[in-house]
Amino acid sequence: MNENNNVNGDVTKKVKKNILQNTAAHIPIKLLDTVIFLGIAAIAVLMFK
Amino acid sequence: MIQKFKAMDSREKTNYVKEFFINNSLYIFLIAAVGVIQIMSPQFLSGPSIVNIISLSAANLPIALGIAGAIILSGTDLSAGRIVGLVACVSASLLQALGYPNRMFPNMPAIPIWAVFLIAIAIGAVVGFINGFCTARFNLHPFIVTLSTQLIVYGILLIYLTMGNNNGQSISGLDSSYSKFINGSFISLGQTPIPNYVWYSLVITVIMWFIWNKTAFGKNMFAVGSNADAATVSGVNVKRVITLVFTLAGIMYGITGFIEAARIGSNSAATGLNYELDAIAASVIGGVSFVGGIGKIRGVIMGVVLLRLIFVGLTFLSIDANMQYVIKGLIILVACAIDMRKYLVRK
Numbered sequence: 423m424n425e426n427n428n429v430n431g432d433v434t435k436k437v438k439k440n441i442l443q444n445t446a447a448h449i450p451i452k453l454l455d456t457v458i459f460l461g462i463a464a465i466a467v468l469m470f471k
Numbered sequence: 472m473i474q475k476f477k478a479m480d481s482r483e484k485t486n487y488v489k490e491f492f493i494n495n496s497l498y499i500f501l502i503a504a505v506g507v508i509q510i511m512s513p514q515f516l517s518g519p520s521i522v523n524i525i526s527l528s529a530a531n532l533p534i535a536l537g538i539a540g541a542i543i544l545s546g547t548d549l550s551a552g553r554i555v556g557l558v559a560c561v562s563a564s565l566l567q568a569l570g571y572p573n574r575m576f577p578n579m580p581a582i583p584i585w586a587v588f589l590i591a592i593a594i595g596a597v598v599g600f601i602n603g604f605c606t607a608r609f610n611l612h613p614f615i616v617t618l619s620t621q622l623i624v625y626g627i628l629l630i631y632l633t634m635g636n637n638n639g640q641s642i643s644g645l646d647s648s649y650s651k652f653i654n655g656s657f658i659s660l661g662q663t664p665i666p667n668y669v670w671y672s673l674v675i676t677v678i679m680w681f682i683w684n685k686t687a688f689g690k691n692m693f694a695v696g697s698n699a700d701a702a703t704v705s706g707v708n709v710k711r712v713i714t715l716v717f718t719l720a721g722i723m724y725g726i727t728g729f730i731e732a733a734r735i736g737s738n739s740a741a742t743g744l745n746y747e748l749d750a751i752a753a754s755v756i757g758g759v760s761f762v763g764g765i766g767k768i769r770g771v772i773m774g775v776v777l778l779r780l781i782f783v784g785l786t787f788l789s790i791d792a793n794m795q796y797v798i799k800g801l802i803i804l805v806a807c808a809i810d811m812r813k814y815l816v817r818k
Contacts, residue, residue, distance in 0.1 A: 450811075450815055451812060451815050454808050454811060454812040454815070455493060455812070457804070457805070457808045458493065458497075458805055458808045461801050461804055461805035461808065462496060462497065462500050464801055465504075465798055465801045465802060465805070466500070468790075468794060468797060468798050468801070469785065469798060470507065470788075
């Protein structure tokens with residue numbers, strides 16, 4: 423029983439870790455989208471102000 | 472492609488369109504910017520201006536093709552501009568007109584153009600080989616290897632410029648046959664002649680396309696760039712490939728230097744300065760990924776032409792030269808962000 427609980431606990435930890443990693447993986451993409459958008463906007467302003 | 476798009480549900484379609492626009496946002500913006508510049512300044516895309524843009528792009532294309540190879544290996548090459556400068560000064564000094572009063576080597580007999588061309592290629596190949604050899608054999612990052620060769624080459628260039636009767640002056644007074652060989656023209660667009668080096672650049676591009684896409688070396692280059700360990704396991708001689716890619720890049724810089732010497736006519740220690748930065752920018756804009764293993768010749772061509780269009784466009788818009796550096800830097804930053812985003816999405 424204890425062994426089963428330990429195994430389940432490890433699995434839960436792994437799943438939690440994976441979820442955290444996957445969520446973290448999306449943050450740079452959104453950040454990069456912002457950098458791309460702001461960058462293009464800045465170029466446009468500097469070129470055509 | 473269209474059938475694949477039709478088969479998607481509405482959510483997938485929205486996602487696909489969103490990804491398309493983000494991945495190509497810089498292209499879309501730059502093309503739109505060209506359109507706006509044309510409306511604001513109708514002379515921008517006139518015959519002479521188009522020939523000027525094509526000529527400037529052609530002059531920068533070989534160096535960009537060389538650097539793109541290094542970037543595909545997830546490296547870079549900072550020595551490119553200085554190699555171009557050294558080769559340009561050597562070529563110019565060896566091909567000065569015999570009657571020119573300030574000849575660098577007054578007693579030197581006339582040397583045929585093809586011999587100087589071979590010397591130019593040899594200089595580029597030797598420095599490129601050193602870059603590749605140190606990177607591959609000693610497992611050093613190309614950034615630091617090429618930074619050191621950049622300084623070495625610049626030092627050699629400065630020493631070379633003080634040799635003979637030159638005393639550090641610019642090298643000019645080139646032989647007319649050399650100038651004609653590079654800057655001469657046999658075809659015109661309207662009234663504006665297209666210089667010969669545009670055609671040389673075209674030939675070099677075709678050769679590079681063949682090497683990248685149709686040879687085992689080209690395939691190995693992409694394999695090493697994607698995953699060097701996997702390439703090693705597959706039997707690819709990774710060290711040899713890296714050395715050859717940098718040597719090939721060196722040859723490209725040699726050719727660029729040979730062309731550049733006659734194109735600008737007066738060569739000094741400043742020749743080739745920062746050329747590598749424009750070439751790296753053009754490669755990244757053209758979709759050559761810093762992550763490695765990704766890049767196409769047509770992308771490099773597009774990157775070089777688009778960048779040149781924007782630089783010429785900025786001049787047409789009368790934008791301050793200092794501000795042009797800021798815009799250039801921002802374009803590179805956005806291109807790198809898009810490149811990294813594509814990589815993260817794939818992952």
